[in-house]
Amino acid sequence: MDPRMDIGYGDSVTKLHYAKSDTVNVLTHTNSAEHTSTKSNKADMAKRNTGVQDEDLAYDTMEGGALWDIFRRRDVPNLIKYFNNHLAEFKHADCSAVDQLKIGTPQCDAAGIKTWTFRQKLGDAVFVPAGCPNQVRNLKSCTKVEVNFVSPESVSECIRLQHELRMFPDNHRAKEDMLNIGKMMINALDQAVVDVSSGRENDGGLAKKELLQVVEQCYPDTIQRVQIRSKPMWQLILKELHLLIKCFVETSMDELTKYQLTKLQEDFNEFENLGFNLSWAQKKLDLVQKIRFGNEPLLQEIMALEESLKSSKQKFVEMKKQFEEAREKLEKTISNYDSVADARNNKARELAEARKFGDGHDGQLGFNMLPG
Numbered sequence: 001m002d003p004r005m006d007i008g009y010g011d012s013v014t015k016l017h018y019a020k021s022d023t024v025n026v027l028t029h030t031n032s033a034e035h036t037s038t039k040s041n042k043a044d045m046a047k048r049n050t051g052v053q054d055e056d057l058a059y060d061t062m063e064g065g066a067l068w069d070i071f072r073r074r075d076v077p078n079l080i081k082y083f084n085n086h087l088a089e090f091k092h093a094d095c096s097a098v099d100q101l102k103i104g105t106p107q108c109d110a111a112g113i114k115t116w117t118f119r120q121k122l123g124d125a126v127f128v129p130a131g132c133p134n135q136v137r138n139l140k141s142c143t144k145v146e147v148n149f150v151s152p153e154s155v156s157e158c159i160r161l162q163h164e165l166r167m168f169p170d171n172h173r174a175k176e177d178m179l180n181i182g183k184m185m186i187n188a189l190d191q192a193v194v195d196v197s198s199g200r201e202n203d204g205g206l207a208k209k210e211l212l213q214v215v216e217q218c219y220p221d222t223i224q225r226v227q228i229r230s231k232p233m234w235q236l237i238l239k240e241l242h243l244l245i246k247c248f249v250e251t252s253m254d255e256l257t258k259y260q261l262t263k264l265q266e267d268f269n270e271f272e273n274l275g276f277n278l279s280w281a282q283k284k285l286d287l288v289q290k291i292r293f294g295n296e297p298l299l300q301e302i303m304a305l306e307e308s309l310k311s312s313k314q315k316f317v318e319m320k321k322q323f324e325e326a327r328e329k330l331e332k333t334i335s336n337y338d339s340v341a342d343a344r345n346n347k348a349r350e351l352a353e354a355r356k357f358g359d360g361h362d363g364q365l366g367f368n369m370l371p372g
Helices: 038-050 073-085 106-111 152-165 181-201 206-218 232-250 258-273 279-293 297-357
Strands: 004-008 013-017 022-031 066-071 115-120 125-128 134-138 141-149
Touching (some): 066 073, 073 106, 152 181, 258 279
Antiparallel strands (some): 004 141, 013 134, 022 125, 022 141, 066 115, 066 134
């Protein structure tokens, strides 16, 4: 939303309020000259008459141009209750409404309210989330620039505040500047779809596109949370991500050094800070670190299994050797058995023939066939 100027004399107060959107306030100019208008003098007299103690009024010599008091969203009901119970104490329109609610004071603790009080210096930017009550006192004459915007974290609060505004009468001045959060969400979603589509269609090389598509198919959460835009910066980010994933995929686990492992983890952390979900790669790196460089029970179990494997392999070799020797002996025994069996069978046949022809058989076919 368009910026606006906020110009005020020293000791002027922006009363306690909250905006229906996020706000950033930048202090662009200060002037230490004391404002001596009739209104200011009346305000000082009123503060003295009411007994209000304001140590922050020495704005000529103090550092900083404005004093801020910011409250949490959830403390709004407690603030309303506090003001209803102490309404008579605020007797002058220019008095600070929250002087008694400084952090750590008994009034603050009793009311269950937490406040952030700080001084805004020249050039400082103060971010106030939507729905957070705040009050500003100019310690010097100040010129500020203020811009309203809607962050993703405050969308739900902006919707709630918009519903509250609908309860006001139509002629209420709070309805003069409508936020139209619904239209903003639709336009933001439409632009996000356009940016994502154009960002992924930018010419960055076929290999890069294919690799990123494979990563997105295998690990769909990798790029899901990232708002990729069609800007040169995002083209460079995607190019660096492509190089990192390519290096990760092509690196051998056995050849990975501890320095390379640490460097990969740091690079993946940087991309995760941008919104990429690279937990799948981090898990693999953690596993490699435990196996190769860590003193973990898993590594000890693997080492014990390796020792057991060596012992089992040695026994296997010995048993295999004994088995080969036994097989050779068995083959020799079988051969000897066959030879003995053949010899025995031959002798048995000779014995049978001898018994059939008698002891006088001379080996002639005509034996014992002719007389005399």
